[in-house]
Amino acid sequence: METIFNYFENIPREHRSAIIVGGITFFWIIEGFFPLFKFKYNKWKHAIPNLFFTLTTVLINLGLAFLLLKTADWVQANNFGIINWLPEMPLWLYMVLGVLFLDFFGAYLAHYVEHKIPPLWMVHLVHHTDHKVDTTTANRHHPIESVIRFSFTLLGVFVVGTPIAIVMLYQSMSLIFTQFTHANLKISPKVDKFLSYFIVSPDMHKIHHHYMLPYTDSNYGNIFSIWDRIFGTYMEMDREKIVYGVDTFFDEEQNSSLKELLKQPFQGSRKPTNLE
16 A cells, blocks of 8 residues: 555656546547447547547646645645544555545535536536537536636645645546546446445436436536435436436537537526426
C-alpha cells in the first residue's frame, strides 16, 4: 500500500494522460463488441464535441492543479481535516477514507448542487443533452462546469485533509469510473446489481441520464454508491426503458454543435418533466 501511496504522490503527468487516453480507448473498443444500445450514429462525429470538452476539462484541471497541490501540502503540514483528526489508522484505511470522502465532495455533492441550483443546472445541461451516451460522454462538461467541479474537489481536499497522493489516486479512479459508467456497455444485470451495492455501476448511472424526472435527479455518485443510498437519491428502473437526453429541448443538430453547446448556460430552459 505504501508503494501505491508513493507512486501517486509523484505520479508523472504523462501517466495521468495515459489514464484518460487509455481509459477512453479501452472502453471505446469494448463497448463496440458488447453494446447496451445499438445506436445508429457516426461514432466519430458524435465523439468530436465530447472529446473537445474532455480536452477543455483536462486543460482547466492542469491549469488549476497548483491550487490542489498547495492545499494538500497545507492540510498535511498542519494536520488539518477529517481524516487527520481521526484516531491513528493503517495506511490502507487512511487512503480508502480519503478517496471515499473526496468522492462525496468532488463528485456527489457537486453533482447534486448542479441539479438543484438553476444557473448551475444550465451549465450541467450540456452533459445531459447527449442522446447517445457512450464512454466519450464521460467528460462532456462545459468549461464552466469543469471549474465548478474543480472548486468542489478543492473544498474536499481542504475539509477532508487529503495529501496530494490521495488526491491523485482519487482523480485517477474518478476518470476510470466515469468512463466505465458512461460506456455503452452491456453487462449481466445480476453483476451490475451486485456492483451497485458498493460502487456506481453502469446501469445505475445510465438511469441518471434518463430524460425525465425523477430519474434525472437520482444516482449522483461517481465512484461509490454509498452516498446515494445514505441520502436517499438511489433509484432503479428497467435499463431497456432508458431514453437519453432531456425532454425540454435540444435536437440532434444542436447536440453536436460546439457553438450551441458553449452557448447553452446562457439560454433559457426548464427542468425535465416529472413522471410522478
